[in-house]
Amino acid sequence: MKNEKSVLYQYKRIAVKIGSNVLTRKDGTLDITRMSALVDQIAELHKSGIEIILISSGAVASGRSELKEHKKLDAVSSRQLFSAVGQAKLINRYYELFREHGISCGQVLTMKENFATRRHYLNQKHCMDIMLENNVIPIVNENDTISVTELMFTDNDELSGLIATMMDMEALIILSNIDGIYNGSPDDPKSTVITEIKNGKNDLSSYIQTHKSSFGRGGMLTKCNIARKVADEGITVIIANGKKDNILPDLLQIGSKMVCTRFLPSSKAPSSVKKWIAHSAGFAKGEIYINQCATEMLLSPKAISLLPIGITQIIGDFEKGDIVRIFNHKNEAIGLGRASFDSNKARKLIGQQGAKPLIHYDYLYLD
């Protein structure tokens, strides 16, 4: 499709995640100039016909800029206070900035629990589908005011991965304060950006410095793990520098030479239910341990369901339809699935021949 400047872009449907570090100045306050520049770029892409979902951090930073004086607070309280004030200010800014381009945007606040059941998942999907159909740009963030401690996403990278898969986007662009993933310390002049990461098992952990940057929550390692998982589901993931001028149009042009790290997508995308299950580890209610033979069968190229005969132990209580984690005979987590019946019935059937599968192949996701 052609835009005003006749630029050809690579995708028609993208999710863009703007990280805390992109939107935050050194003193922790919101960088409105950067925000405005990114809105201009998104507006340009939107006008060229690309459907865009924005996952934007910045609520806490925005609240911090607003409430210069406040009582002494612990970490949870300050996050709740800053995000309550900051999210209102953040979305208001986006609203005004997009309005200058004649574009409507809408707010979607969510939390981990909203992905836990298939029904909640589909409700959220419907909300964003309807926004896109009506030319509205969804701006998604975690509902930081009530999502605390164990209910929280690791960070907005995890949330953006869930959104990109749920909405069947062609690409997820993760904008951070760095050009991509370096093959060493980013501060070392000998390090260079890894431009392409092929699908499959690549261990990048030796490259990643574990210290976190000033305002990011998860760090580069979570970004990589999420990126690989999303790419396995058939979506291209690009990590690029959101602080660079005109980064989005430059990055997405056909034949772009812009420096970034690109995770190449798998050509075999799983079904929509399997994608949901793949991102459900945080909501698993039980643990299913299986023997070596069952492990080998499940990992074989054939479409095999998990039968009670291969189960050795069940930990935890779950209902029919809940997500459970699967462990091999070496107690290593190998995947997730949706239980076809509850834990009481499953326990009674352990090791039995001829019983119905506890996890049907269609509801089984292996790492």
Ligand SMILES: Nc1ncnc2c1ncn2[C@@H]1O[C@H](COP(=O)(O)OP(=O)(O)O)[C@@H](O)[C@H]1O
């Ligand atoms: N090998 C690496 N390549 C690139 N960045 C790295 C690497 N190791 C650690 N990092 C750090 O990861 C940071 C980005 O992650 P994060 O703090 O989560 O950002 P964001 O807020 O944008 O999500 C970078 O600023 C960088 O300091």
Ligand SMILES: N[C@@H](CCC(=O)OP(=O)(O)O)C(=O)O
């Ligand atoms: N939801 C929070 C940001 C959460 C977060 O983890 O951000 P990031 O480090 O950009 O992935 C906020 O709006 O301030």
